[in-house]
Amino acid sequence: MSNIDKALNANRTYAKKHDRKLGAHPTPKIAVVTCMDPRLSDLPGILGLPHTDLDVIRTGGPAVTEDVLGELVVSTRVLGTTEIMLLNHTGCGFTTFTDEELNAKLIALTGDASPAPMRFFSYKEPEQNTREQMKKVRSHPWIAKEVPVRGFIFDVESGLITEVQPISQDAAA
Amino acid sequence: MSNIDKALNANRTYAKKHDRKLGAHPTPKIAVVTCMDPRLSDLPGILGLPHTDLDVIRTGGPAVTEDVLGELVVSTRVLGTTEIMLLNHTGCGFTTFTDEELNAKLIALTGDASPAPMRFFSYKEPEQNTREQMKKVRSHPWIAKEVPVRGFIFDVESGLITEVQPISQDAAA
Numbered sequence A, B: 001m002s003n004i005d006k007a008l009n010a011n012r013t014y015a016k017k018h019d020r021k022l023g024a025h026p027t028p029k030i031a032v033v034t035c036m037d038p039r040l041s042d043l044p045g046i047l048g049l050p051h052t053d054l055d056v057i058r059t060g061g062p063a064v065t066e067d068v069l070g071e072l073v074v075s076t077r078v079l080g081t082t083e084i085m086l087l088n089h090t091g092c093g094f095t096t097f098t099d100e101e102l103n104a105k106l107i108a109l110t111g112d113a114s115p116a117p118m119r120f121f122s123y124k125e126p127e128q129n130t131r132e133q134m135k136k137v138r139s140h141p142w143i144a145k146e147v148p149v150r151g152f153i154f155d156v157e158s159g160l161i162t163e164v165q166p167i168s169q170d171a172a173a
Helices: A003-016 A043-047 A066-077 A099-110 A126-138 A167-172 B003-016 B043-047 B066-079 B099-110 B126-138 B167-172
Strands: A030-035 A054-059 A083-089 A149-154 A161-164 B030-035 B054-059 B083-089 B149-154 B161-164
Touching (some): A030 B003, A066 A083, A161 B003, B030 B043, B126 B161
Parallel strands (some): A030 A054, B030 B054, B030 B083
Antiparallel strands (some): A054 B054, A149 A161, B149 B161
């Protein structure tokens, strides 16, 4: 049986204990941007917060792209979140290749060079990545200045989250 | 205390029982694309699968953008997932506005018309949205034909997931 079919079976059991009140308009408190990596998939556990508090955007890395900025605008301006957490992690697969290398590998693997080169938003170092993300989100005119934008790194070995100081504080140090 | 600070405190407790084996290279089985909505944040519960099996991409809607296609290529070609699940849901906030309306509202709200109009990927109807997503993912040359691409809708009231048939089967009906 495929994993998707296993999930469909398990979902029938889940639905018996599903809280129907979830059908109401959600009231998330934090927007979290984190990586698609499975080691972040127990996010409510890692953060110790109710899953209903968490608007969660997950991309490779994570990358804070134009799409993500739009999602953060919706999260804070339409859905009502009041804090933004950018959660990077150690051991990220997106640090193990460059976009150029992966595009070349995919052409070699599939024999198909027809797609335009893809942007995978690979990066080299999570602290620097986090600082650039904070700056990008903080500077968007449609994200209210009252909304804190804080960056963190999740250590996949220890399970601990540590805060990354923004660029301005580095420069002052 | 802010919710982010609550999470940092709770994370110290989480780390004491964190499975250090998670530090090893992950071996996810399914790539799931779903909405950032908090009602999907208990995804391992909803799908009844171990969180370590799930590579999870979350966007508004969800929208299957160029970014998401790149992430699915990485998930299947680099990280080794063998199935793709596109999980839409009922009651989605992204059906309650058009991109044009929200851009106008943000200009009115902030008094700042300097950002270029943003793409929020609002949509009208989850079944149609799911069908278009399946077609888009299925037709990308770098996503292997052997990888099943299946679309579903999560009912936020009942907690049940139902499958959406792809466009080709509709046309044959």
